[in-house]
Amino acid sequence: MNKAPDAIENLIKRLSKMPSVGSRSARRIALHLLSDKDMNLAPLEQALSYAKERVEPCDLCGNLDVRSPCSICTHAHKDKSKIALVQSVGDIWTMERTGFYDGHYHVLGGVLSALDGITPDKLRISSLLPRLEGVTEIIIALGATVDGQATAHYVAEQVRKINPEIKITRLAYGVPIGGEVEYLDDSTLATAMKSRNAF
Amino acid sequence: MNKAPDAIENLIKRLSKMPSVGSRSARRIALHLLSDKDMNLAPLEQALSYAKERVEPCDLCGNLDVRSPCSICTHAHKDKSKIALVQSVGDIWTMERTGFYDGHYHVLGGVLSALDGITPDKLRISSLLPRLEGVTEIIIALGATVDGQATAHYVAEQVRKINPEIKITRLAYGVPIGGEVEYLDDSTLATAMKSRNAF
Structure with a gap:
C-alpha cells in the first residue's frame, strides 16, 4: 500500500510531534506548506533556522533570548529587588504581556513531581540561590496544582x-485550582499579581 | 511592554500561519521547539529543508513527490486505464491509505467556485485532457459539495x-453531504469507492 513519499511522511511525522498537533492536522499542515513552498514553507524554515542559531537560554534567569543575560535581566527599568519564580519561559511571556509586573524572573523549568x-x-x-543578593521579594508564580504548591514550599x-x-x-488565589499559569487570561493573572500575599 | 524577542515572535508568527494552529498553540509549539533545539527544532528544520529541496508536483498528475513523474504515475502495478479525479494531494494520500483503488490520479488543485x-x-x-489516451474510466472523487458537483459536471x-x-x-453516495474527501474515515471512503456508479 502506497502512501506519501518518505520526504513528506518524515515532515508529517515531525510536524505531528509538535504539541496540540495531531496526525490529521500534521497532514493538512504539510500539504499547506508544500502547496506553496516559497510563500509557506521557506519562511517557516528560515524562522526555525534563525531561532536555532540565535536563541539561547539566559544563564541567569533561564528565559529564552538572542542574548545572555537576556533583555529582561539587563533591562534598565526592571526592578532587580524582585524575582518572580515561574515554571516555564511561556509563563514569562504571559506575565510580560499583562504589563503588571516590573521585576526579574527565574525559570524553574518544571515543578517537583514524584510521579514523573x-x-x-x-x-x-x-x-536561583546565588541571585538572592539584593533581592527583597521572591514572588512564587507557579500553578495552583499539588506539584506547583509542593515546589513553592x-x-x-x-x-x-x-x-x-x-x-x-505567591500569586493571590484567583488562579483557578488545577490550572497552569501559562493558560490564564490576562485579567485573572493581573488581579492575582496585584493581590499577591505573604507565603 | 516587553514580549518575547523578535527571533521568537517571528517563529511564533510563522507557526500560527499553519492551518489549525492558533496563536496560543503557536506559542506552545515555539516553546516546545526551543526547549530542546537538538531534539525538537533541528529535526523539524531538516525535514522542512529536505522537503523544500526535493518535493515537487508531478508534471502528469499533480501529486507531490521527490520525482516527476511521481511514484504512482510510474508504478508498474497501477492500472493506467483508470484515472481518479481528486481535489488535492491530501485526497490521494487518503485514498492510497484505504488500498481500495489501484488506478492513477489527477489532482485538480481545487474546485470551481464563482464566489472565490x-x-x-x-x-x-x-x-487532464492529454492524459485520456488509453483511459477507459474517469472516477470523479470530489466532495459532495455544490462546488464539487458543479466541477464534476x-x-x-x-x-x-x-x-x-x-x-x-463518481464515488457512490455515502460521502456525507457537505463533506470533503480529505476528512472521510477510511471505511466510508472504501465503501463509496467500491459502489461507484455511472455519472
Whole structure:
C-alpha cells in the first residue's frame, strides 16, 4: 500500500510531534506548506533556522533570548529587588504581556513531581540561590496544582535558609485550582499579581 | 511592554500561519521547539529543508513527490486505464491509505467556485485532457459539495467532448453531504469507492 513519499511522511511525522498537533492536522499542515513552498514553507524554515542559531537560554534567569543575560535581566527599568519564580519561559511571556509586573524572573523549568521523577536537582533551583543578593521579594508564580504548591514550599524553604529576611509571596488565589499559569487570561493573572500575599 | 524577542515572535508568527494552529498553540509549539533545539527544532528544520529541496508536483498528475513523474504515475502495478479525479494531494494520500483503488490520479488543485473566483483555467483541467489516451474510466472523487458537483459536471463535459466512449463514474453516495474527501474515515471512503456508479 502506497502512501506519501518518505520526504513528506518524515515532515508529517515531525510536524505531528509538535504539541496540540495531531496526525490529521500534521497532514493538512504539510500539504499547506508544500502547496506553496516559497510563500509557506521557506519562511517557516528560515524562522526555525534563525531561532536555532540565535536563541539561547539566559544563564541567569533561564528565559529564552538572542542574548545572555537576556533583555529582561539587563533591562534598565526592571526592578532587580524582585524575582518572580515561574515554571516555564511561556509563563514569562504571559506575565510580560499583562504589563503588571516590573521585576526579574527565574525559570524553574518544571515543578517537583514524584510521579514523573522530577527531583530538585532537575530544576533550576541551585541557580536561583546565588541571585538572592539584593533581592527583597521572591514572588512564587507557579500553578495552583499539588506539584506547583509542593515546589513553592520547597523553594521557599531553600530561600529562607539563605536569607530569612527575604519576603516570599505567591500569586493571590484567583488562579483557578488545577490550572497552569501559562493558560490564564490576562485579567485573572493581573488581579492575582496585584493581590499577591505573604507565603 | 516587553514580549518575547523578535527571533521568537517571528517563529511564533510563522507557526500560527499553519492551518489549525492558533496563536496560543503557536506559542506552545515555539516553546516546545526551543526547549530542546537538538531534539525538537533541528529535526523539524531538516525535514522542512529536505522537503523544500526535493518535493515537487508531478508534471502528469499533480501529486507531490521527490520525482516527476511521481511514484504512482510510474508504478508498474497501477492500472493506467483508470484515472481518479481528486481535489488535492491530501485526497490521494487518503485514498492510497484505504488500498481500495489501484488506478492513477489527477489532482485538480481545487474546485470551481464563482464566489472565490476559481474558473476552469485556474484548475488542472487542460492537463487532464492529454492524459485520456488509453483511459477507459474517469472516477470523479470530489466532495459532495455544490462546488464539487458543479466541477464534476464541467470536467465530465470536457472529457466527453474528447472521447465519449470513456466511462465516467463518481464515488457512490455515502460521502456525507457537505463533506470533503480529505476528512472521510477510511471505511466510508472504501465503501463509496467500491459502489461507484455511472455519472
